[in-house]
Amino acid sequence: MTGDLPAVAAFTDTYLPTVNGATYTIESWRDRWERRGGRMHVIYPASDHEPTAREHPVESLSFPFYEGLYVSTPRVPRGLYDIDIVHAHTPFSLGIAGYRYARRHDVPLVASYHTPTSEYVEYLPAGVLSDSLASIASGYERRYLDRADAVTVPSEPTRDHLRDLDVDTPITVVPNGIDTERFRPVGEDERAAFRARHGLPSGPLVGYTGRHGYEKELDAILDIAPDIDATVVFGGDGPARESLESRARDTGADVRFLGFLDRDELPAFYASLDVFAFPSPVETQGLVALEANACGTPVVGVDAGALAETIVDGETGYHFQRGDTSGFRQATERALAASETLRDTCLARRENVGVDAAVDALAAVYDSVR
Numbered sequence: 001m002t003g004d005l006p007a008v009a010a011f012t013d014t015y016l017p018t019v020n021g022a023t024y025t026i027e028s029w030r031d032r033w034e035r036r037g038g039r040m041h042v043i044y045p046a047s048d049h050e051p052t053a054r055e056h057p058v059e060s061l062s063f064p065f066y067e068g069l070y071v072s073t074p075r076v077p078r079g080l081y082d083i084d085i086v087h088a089h090t091p092f093s094l095g096i097a098g099y100r101y102a103r104r105h106d107v108p109l110v111a112s113y114h115t116p117t118s119e120y121v122e123y124l125p126a127g128v129l130s131d132s133l134a135s136i137a138s139g140y141e142r143r144y145l146d147r148a149d150a151v152t153v154p155s156e157p158t159r160d161h162l163r164d165l166d167v168d169t170p171i172t173v174v175p176n177g178i179d180t181e182r183f184r185p186v187g188e189d190e191r192a193a194f195r196a197r198h199g200l201p202s203g204p205l206v207g208y209t210g211r212h213g214y215e216k217e218l219d220a221i222l223d224i225a226p227d228i229d230a231t232v233v234f235g236g237d238g239p240a241r242e243s244l245e246s247r248a249r250d251t252g253a254d255v256r257f258l259g260f261l262d263r264d265e266l267p268a269f270y271a272s273l274d275v276f277a278f279p280s281p282v283e284t285q286g287l288v289a290l291e292a293n294a295c296g297t298p299v300v301g302v303d304a305g306a307l308a309e310t311i312v313d314g315e316t317g318y319h320f321q322r323g324d325t326s327g328f329r330q331a332t333e334r335a336l337a338a339s340e341t342l343r344d345t346c347l348a349r350r351e352n353v354g355v356d357a358a359v360d361a362l363a364a365v366y367d368s369v370r
Contacts (some may be wrong), residue, residue, distance in 0.1 A: 004036030008086035011098030015044035039325035091144035108369035154285035177358025186271035196266035209235030216280035270295035298342035
């Protein structure tokens with residue numbers, strides 16, 4: 001143990017160089033934990049990422065149907081000593097290794113719930129995994145969480161979801177938090193340089209960045225693209241990108257695909273948008289929405305999942321009902337018209353969503369199980 005902070009071993013099935021919410025959360029929590037003088041080891045599937053101190057890659061294979069997900073043997077690497085708490089960010093593969101380590105060394109197990117199993121099920125070919133097998137996977141997930149000493153979730157709707165699954169372990173909301181040092185308002189010159197670098201016009205921009213997954217229902221953005229007075233911009237990449245680009249060509253609207261954006265470019269991307277469009281119904285928190293808000297950009301998102309809580313109507317953006325194309329268009333137009341006012345209210349809430357507050361809550365969970 002270092003000072004009053006427990007030494008933590010975080011087990012995860014997704015990590016750098018893959019960019020997603022779970023990876024970003026683990027990376028930012030670890031950074032803040034070690035700034036405070038603690039130790040946090042990360043045990044992750046081996047990839048192209050070059051490990052630094054206290055990063056432990058485990059031999060793995062790429063999951064063939066889901067880009068960025070790896071399957072590892074549930075093995076504990078050498079070099080883990082004097083661990084006070086195991087923190088599992090997955091119930092599978094390396095989550096099993098974390099459970100075994102915790103029980104073998106008689107230390108508490110904290111489990112974080114990042115992604116519903118059903119999100120991965122959609123990427124299996126038809127016939128490989130039936131609805132009944134998906135139900136079995138969800139049942140396994142529940143049993144794993146019930147073996148933990150504490151469970152963390154990033155939002156109230158996600159806690160309600162786990163309670164509906166009859167998870168008995170105490171569940172605490174620990175928002176993932178965002179790095180407000182990185183995600184900040186960007187000046188006009190930097191925004192203009194970003195537009196010029198990517199060949200974007202000077203008019204209004206409505207956009208999205210993140211993983212292009214089918215479960216995120218990004219085609220809803222293309223449904224409204226011909227009827228809004230703005231250029232639509234997609235950043236990021238993923239398995240749905242090809243079909244989105246194909247469909248975009250048929251809309252007749254001005255739709256641009258920028259591809260993967262370096263993390264250093266994201267603040268300028270967000271700040272260049274007039275509205276961030278987010279139709280995904282499967283988010284457990286929706287970090288990109290909070291990142292956009294922290295840069296002063298309002299979010300129009302579906303009134304489902306964690307976005308029902310993440311977006312504050314009239315302050316950080318507007319909601320629409322899932323599948324309501326007209327409602328999505330109207331909410332986007334409303335946000336475009338009020339973008340300057342919404343910018344001010346978004347920026348006023350920045351510190352409420354910072355990662356330091358999240359790590360304070362995480363430390364309280366660790367204290368509760370020691």
